[in-house]
Amino acid sequence: MPRSSTWEKVEPADWRSTIEELREKGFIFFDFLTGVDQENVDGNNACEVVAHLATKDLSNSHFVTTQVLDELPSITDLIPAAQWYERECTEMFGVKFIGGSAKPLLRHENLGRPPLRKSTVLAARVLTPWPGAAEPEIKEDGRKVGNASRRRQRPPGVPDNWLQT
Amino acid sequence: MKHSFIALIEDKCTSCMLCVRECPAWCIHLDSHTVDVTEEGARRPRKVNVLDSFEIDYSLCMYCGVCIDVCPFDALAWDEHRALVTNNREDMLLGIEELGPSGSS
Ligand code: SF4
Numbered sequence: 001m002p003r004s005s006t007w008e009k010v011e012p013a014d015w016r017s018t019i020e021e022l023r024e025k026g027f028i029f030f031d032f033l034t035g036v037d038q039e040n041v042d043g044n045n046a047c048e049v050v051a052h053l054a055t056k057d058l059s060n061s062h063f064v065t066t067q068v069l070d071e072l073p074s075i076t077d078l079i080p081a082a083q084w085y086e087r088e089c090t091e092m093f094g095v096k097f098i099g100g101s102a103k104p105l106l107r108h109e110n111l112g113r114p115p116l117r118k119s120t121v122l123a124a125r126v127l128t129p130w131p132g133a134a135e136p137e138i139k140e141d142g143r144k145v146g147n148a149s150r151r152r153q154r155p156p157g158v159p160d161n162w163l164q165t
Numbered sequence: 166m167k168h169s170f171i172a173l174i175e176d177k178c179t180s181c182m183l184c185v186r187e188c189p190a191w192c193i194h195l196d197s198h199t200v201d202v203t204e205e206g207a208r209r210p211r212k213v214n215v216l217d218s219f220e221i222d223y224s225l226c227m228y229c230g231v232c233i234d235v236c237p238f239d240a241l242a243w244d245e246h247r248a249l250v251t252n253n254r255e256d257m258l259l260g261i262e263e264l265g266p267s268g269s270s
């Protein structure tokens with residue numbers, strides 16, 4: 001583990017130049033790049049992109065973050081190894097990297113919304129009976145035994161107007 | 166302590182359903198009923214939950230520990246048991262008997 005880590009938040013416009021400067025300062029080990037959904041943070045459905053770089057001896061490391069709405073310039077010409085992470089971030093968080101590749105790693109190209117965004121409803125959650133619907137006097141399938149009167153609970157991540165059986 | 170198994174300490178479980186609802190993998194299934202218990206001096210009987218079945222589907226569990234964290238009664242704990250390796254999905258569905266902490270059975 002690096003002995004000291006620092007964090008920095010930059011504007012999307014400064015994303016590339018910040019990474020370039022870091023490399024010039026000796027942060028030549030690229031660790032990872034990923035997204036963090038910010039939906040519940042500021043309400044505008046943004047996504048934070050985080051990149052982690054370290055010096056060669058791993059004694060210092062630096063996290064750069066930026067808030068993006070949907071796209072960010074790619075850094076793959078500066079760090080070719082970042083391509084895998086950018087593709088993953090596109091696939092899972094829907095962030096496009098201009099100048100990079102958008103080829104999915106795991107999923108089919110036309111498989112709909114990025115699965116790691118909170119706003120994406122997971123269809124399986126709607127189709128699968130939720131074990132949490134049970135109560136001491138209500139079975140998982142909603143059948144009442146005894147005189148249960150509690151309102152049925154709803155599973156997390158399933159919108160109110162979606163059918164749950 | 167190895168984090169290789171979620172054990173249920175049956176006596177402590179009140180069937181409150183918190184773990185079932187918080188489990189991100191939806192892999193805990195619990196069945197219970199209520200009985201009236203009349204205590205001496207009490208004006209009316211108290212409703213008490215009785216646990217009938219408690220199952221963890223280890224083919225879905227991702228060992229995140231959320232259930233252990235949320236249980237207000239410390240009825241769930243990390244344990245060194247392991248869910249068996251098997252070809253049969255049904256075998257990964259463990260009930261109250263199999264979920265007992267190591268040393269208890
Ligand atoms: S460890 Fe996580 S996935 Fe497994 S039963 Fe507990 S809450 Fe569910």
Ligand code: SF4
Pocket residue numbers: 177178179180181182183184185195235236237238239240241
């Ligand atoms: S949270 Fe604890 S007490 Fe409540 S149902 Fe789960 S194991 Fe039992």
